[in-house]
Amino acid sequence: MSLTQQPAFGVYVHWPFCLSKCPYCDFNSHVRHGGIDEARYIKAFESEIAATAQRVPGREVSTIFFGGGTPSLMQPSTVQAILDAIAKHWTVARGVEVTLEANPTSVDATRFRGYRAAGVNRVSLGVQALNDASLKELGRLHSTQEALDAVAVARSIFDRYSFDLIYARPKQTTQAWAEELKRAISEAAEHLSLYQLTIEPETPFYALQKSRKLVIPDEDLGRDLYDITQEICAQAGLPAYEVSNHARPGSECRHNLVYWRAHEYAGIGPGAHGRLDIDGVRQATATEKRPEAWLMRVESLGHGLITDDSLTREEQADEFLLMGLRLTEGIDPKRYETLTGRTLDPKRVSILHEEGALETMPDGRLRVTQIGFPVLDAVVADLAA
Numbered sequence: 033m034s035l036t037q038q039p040a041f042g043v044y045v046h047w048p049f050c051l052s053k054c055p056y057c058d059f060n061s062h063v064r065h066g067g068i069d070e071a072r073y074i075k076a077f078e079s080e081i082a083a084t085a086q087r088v089p090g091r092e093v094s095t096i097f098f099g100g101g102t103p104s105l106m107q108p109s110t111v112q113a114i115l116d117a118i119a120k121h122w123t124v125a126r127g128v129e130v131t132l133e134a135n136p137t138s139v140d141a142t143r144f145r146g147y148r149a150a151g152v153n154r155v156s157l158g159v160q161a162l163n164d165a166s167l168k169e170l171g172r173l174h175s176t177q178e179a180l181d182a183v184a185v186a187r188s189i190f191d192r193y194s195f196d197l198i199y200a201r202p203k204q205t206t207q208a209w210a211e212e213l214k215r216a217i218s219e220a221a222e223h224l225s226l227y228q229l230t231i232e233p234e235t236p237f238y239a240l241q242k243s244r245k246l247v248i249p250d251e252d253l254g255r256d257l258y259d260i261t262q263e264i265c266a267q268a269g270l271p272a273y274e275v276s277n278h279a280r281p282g283s284e285c286r287h288n289l290v291y292w293r294a295h296e297y298a299g300i301g302p303g304a305h306g307r308l309d310i311d312g313v314r315q316a317t318a319t320e321k322r323p324e325a326w327l328m329r330v331e332s333l334g335h336g337l338i339t340d341d342s343l344t345r346e347e348q349a350d351e352f353l354l355m356g357l358r359l360t361e362g363i364d365p366k367r368y369e370t371l372t373g374r375t376l377d378p379k380r381v382s383i384l385h386e387e388g389a390l391e392t393m394p395d396g397r398l399r400v401t402q403i404g405f406p407v408l409d410a411v412v413a414d415l416a417a
Contacts, residue, residue, distance in 0.1 A: 050062070
């Protein structure tokens with residue numbers, strides 16, 4: 033059985049609070065100046081974990097991911113309590129990957145040692161830029177030096193760490209990005225997440241762009257920046273394993289691979305999504321987004337679910353293509369057939385081959401080429417039609 037077919041089960045835990053809301057962010061994150069009752073949230077997380085485990089008992093947890101928001105605002109004892117609850121209701125694999133997202137402003141060596149003692153073995157830092165002017169424009173509360181100091185703390189405590197950068201920022205040139213990226217690689221051990229800035233509806237950046245007060249690189253410059261990113265990272269031994277993620281071979285984020293390989297994962301916490309296999313049917317779950325409303329819902333019902341839909345085979349197939357083709361390893365057409373009961377349209381596959389957007393590997397896997405990745409959405413839409 034190949035790696036992509038081996039059953040994996042992940043647990044995603046969403047901590048929805050941040051010190052401030054970034055103008056480009058459309059994640060489920062909230063600012064609360066009055067303090068957070070972590071003890072109350074711990075009980076709610078424990079209840080939702082127990083309720084989810086009742087639905088999918090007997091799973092072995094291979095990855096756990098604390099996302100947000102800013103999970104590094106949590107006390108280490110809160111992280112410990114959540115990990116204990118997961119271990120109480122499911123078996124946790126010996127080599128489990130436990131990732132916690134952190135912002136440089138909330139990185140503290142004592143706190144990080146507390147996370148490590150609790151069981152966290154990988155951290156992901158939201159650096160976003162190594163340029164003070166850009167950090168200010170992105171609404172970040174840290175400086176370049178604070179970001180580098182945070183990376184140094186992570187390096188001293190954890191064997192595995194990663195950080196994020198955003199490119200295709202306003203007024204960014206290819207030369208400036210190349211220099212910034214090389215500096216980032218010199219600080220990175222094994223993994224970098226590199227995202228092109230996208231303007232999401234209902235964010236301050238969206239309003240600024242609409243009023244022409246914010247101008248980001250056009251499509252051609254965006255493509256040049258993407259190509260430079262691929263080239264520099266590959267030369268440094270950090271090739272892309274997914275559209276926006278680069279790692280030394282063997283150092284990929286295993287939790288994210290659970291999503292992209294269409295395996296099972298539980299979503300715990302406000303606004304968390306999950307995919308659970310129950311009685312041979314895949315359920316798409318989502319919880320209440322608003323933290324206080326989620327809390328009250330869990331306290332009265334034992335869970336915060338507001339969506340619990342059975343996916344059709346067609347919907348599963350579309351998700352499988354959408355997620356799996358983001359990976360440079362591509363997809364196994366046989367697994368697609370197992371999910372859907374039908375094969376991919378050979379004519380469409382052939383056309384995409386001729387256009388150079390798709391290729392077939394010696395083992396039969398289909399993957400998107402470097403030419404195809406910048407137009408990935410169109411390739412997926414074509415195959416799914």
